[in-house]
């Protein structure tokens with residue numbers, strides 16, 4: 001008799017890593033309800049949600065005119081906050097999980113719902129034409145992907161970002177060896193237990209990866225801003241594609 005593991009029940013067209021390692025966070029409906037509360041997501045980010053969101057919004061100020069894409073849903077009030085800023089409407093939002101898209105839509109005021117254009121899509125293979133967006137926003141997605149999926153997603157991001165466009169990435173910083181959280185062995189172990197790809201991500205040179213990918217595609221991209229948050233445990237990065 002064929003036996004399937006518990007997590008395989010969540011596969012349903014989503015990448016294997018997501019079902020295997022994150023079913024309890026993003027695919028199981030009671031979990032989506034539970035985590036999408038501001039105090040819970042703030043706790044997961046060690047109390048830094050507000051600072052991260054404020055910095056992310058600042059990095060989107062004066063963004064180049066044109067279409068904006070948020071690459072995957074996020075818990076908390078980031079998406080409604082981005083949509084409140086004049087000039088950010090309409091905004092495209094993609095996620096590979098239908099329930100996540102539904103949760104994002106349900107957080108919007110009725111007047112804002114028509115301004116969000118949500119599509120179920122895999123970030124590793126975007127169904128948008130080259131140079132479709134002037135702005136791409138990625139909030140804490142990269143560290144949740146295995147290396148190959150991360151590379152494919154970055155390649156797709158570069159492909160859909162138009163010359164003169166802006167990319168904002170909010171993420172864990174590079175390996176924070178001197179941070180008090182990292183130095184507490186048991187706390188680091190806990191974090192890496194729940195975030196199995198984070199250790200790899202800590203050691204990845206995100207800017208080099210993006211620049212190599214841009215070069216491969218005949219484009220050029222520069223890091224123009226870097227904002228450490230929580231003493232360098234997190235960061236908000238801004239890149240611009242050469243015009």
Ligand SMILES: C[S@@+](CC[C@H](N)C(=O)[O-])C[C@H]1O[C@@H](n2cnc3c(N)ncnc32)[C@H](O)[C@@H]1O
Pocket residue numbers: 015018026041071072073074075076094095096097100121122123124139140141144149
């Ligand atoms: C942005 S990340 C993490 C966000 C962060 N933990 C938070 O909520 O603040 C989580 C989202 O990414 C989505 N996701 C993960 N891998 C994906 C992929 N390859 N394509 C599209 N969506 C993906 C998940 O379904 C989930 O909704």
